[in-house]
Amino acid sequence: MPINDSANQRIADFDAALTLNGNQPPEGPLYTGVDLGTAYIVTAVVDRLGNPVAGALTHSKSSVRDGLILDYVGAVNILRQQVAMIRGAGFSLQAAAAAYPPGTVGRNAKAFGNVLDSVRLEVVGLIDEPTAASMVLGITDGAVVDIGGGTTGISVIKDGKVAYTADEPTGGIHVDLVLAGHYKIPDYEAEKMKRDPERQSEILPLITPVFEKMASIVRKHLKGHQVGTLYLVGGTSCFPGIEAVMEMETHLPVSRPDNPLLVTPLGIALSCLEQSHNFRNA
Numbered sequence: 001m002p003i004n005d006s007a008n009q010r011i012a013d014f015d016a017a018l019t020l021n022g023n024q025p026p027e028g029p030l031y032t033g034v035d036l037g038t039a040y041i042v043t044a045v046v047d048r049l050g051n052p053v054a055g056a057l058t059h060s061k062s063s064v065r066d067g068l069i070l071d072y073v074g075a076v077n078i079l080r081q082q083v084a085m086i087r088g089a090g091f092s093l094q095a096a097a098a099a100y101p102p103g104t105v106g107r108n109a110k111a112f113g114n115v116l117d118s119v120r121l122e123v124v125g126l127i128d129e130p131t132a133a134s135m136v137l138g139i140t141d142g143a144v145v146d147i148g149g150g151t152t153g154i155s156v157i158k159d160g161k162v163a164y165t166a167d168e169p170t171g172g173i174h175v176d177l178v179l180a181g182h183y184k185i186p187d188y189e190a191e192k193m194k195r196d197p198e199r200q201s202e203i204l205p206l207i208t209p210v211f212e213k214m215a216s217i218v219r220k221h222l223k224g225h226q227v228g229t230l231y232l233v234g235g236t237s238c239f240p241g242i243e244a245v246m247e248m249e250t251h252l253p254v255s256r257p258d259n260p261l262l263v264t265p266l267g268i269a270l271s272c273l274e275q276s277h278n279f280r281n282a
């Protein structure tokens with residue numbers, strides 16, 4: 001199933017809202033989602049209809065790694081700046097949700113909520129990342145594969161519920177390492193080169209083995225599950241050509257939104273909207 005236009009439009013609206021340029025705070029309550037990722041910390045804000053109205057994206061500077069908060073104070077500081085900037089633009093943020101990678105349990109899942117508490121956001125709920133992504137994509141069945149900076153989350157969704165999840169330590173960092181080794185450049189330059197559309201067709205053959213490895217990990221996890229479509233999200237899924245490798249290895253039709261990087265953070269804000277109503281009616 002292809003991604004529908006309204007999902008792509010909502011993601012594009014969130015991308016536009018990130019600049020905070022001339023965004024008018026809407027009437028009514030706002031709902032915030034925070035994605036503490038290995039590569040980026042992203043805050044998304046939606047209105048009561050789920051329309052994106054504000055947001056911020058910052059490099060996470062190693063404060064989060066592979067689904068664990070390594071530098072709690074560092075993560076809080078980045079989020080504090082983001083929230084201050086958005087509040088400073090006139091948006092009154094209160095209710096918020098955080099997400100944790102699939103399989104995260106106990107104290108680590110709670111730590112994600114504590115980061116939000118520290119910046120005076122009221123945590124109405126925690127959600128796992130693939131369920132957040134599926135809310136944006138508007139799907140109730142399929143496999144959501146979130147290839148981020150450090151990890152790849154694999155989830156099978158059936159009838160709107162997560163039927164299986166796994167999180168594997170493979171992501172954009174591994175692509176950067178291969179490029180850095182080949183061109184004899186530092187990792188951060190490799191990361192920039194990877195995002196340059198002018199260089200992507202030249203580097204695709206070099207990094208195809210990394211994508212194949214990711215795809216074989218995904219295939220292993222999906223074995224035995226009835227999956228109709230594989231939905232690719234996460235920043236690493238932006239790279240043109242990754243979807244073809246995924247299709248070849250998994251023998252599944254692959255759908256990718258126009259901008260896979262922003263799906264999970266936006267989904268966390270949508271889950272905040274949904275969970276707020278349950279929270280207040282409880």
Ligand SMILES: Nc1ncnc2c1ncn2[C@@H]1O[C@H](COP(=O)(O)OP(=O)(O)OP(=O)(O)O)[C@@H](O)[C@H]1O
Nearest residue numbers: 037038039040148149150151172234235236238239
């Ligand atoms: N246009 C692009 N092409 C290829 N890779 C990209 C592009 N844009 C971003 N990336 C990569 O996407 C990764 C970040 O994606 P994302 O924000 O989904 O990860 P994260 O949530 O921070 O990490 P994780 O989920 O692993 O904790 C980085 O490795 C970055 O280099």
Ligand SMILES: [Mg+2]
Nearest residue numbers: 037038148264
């Ligand atoms: Mg992520």
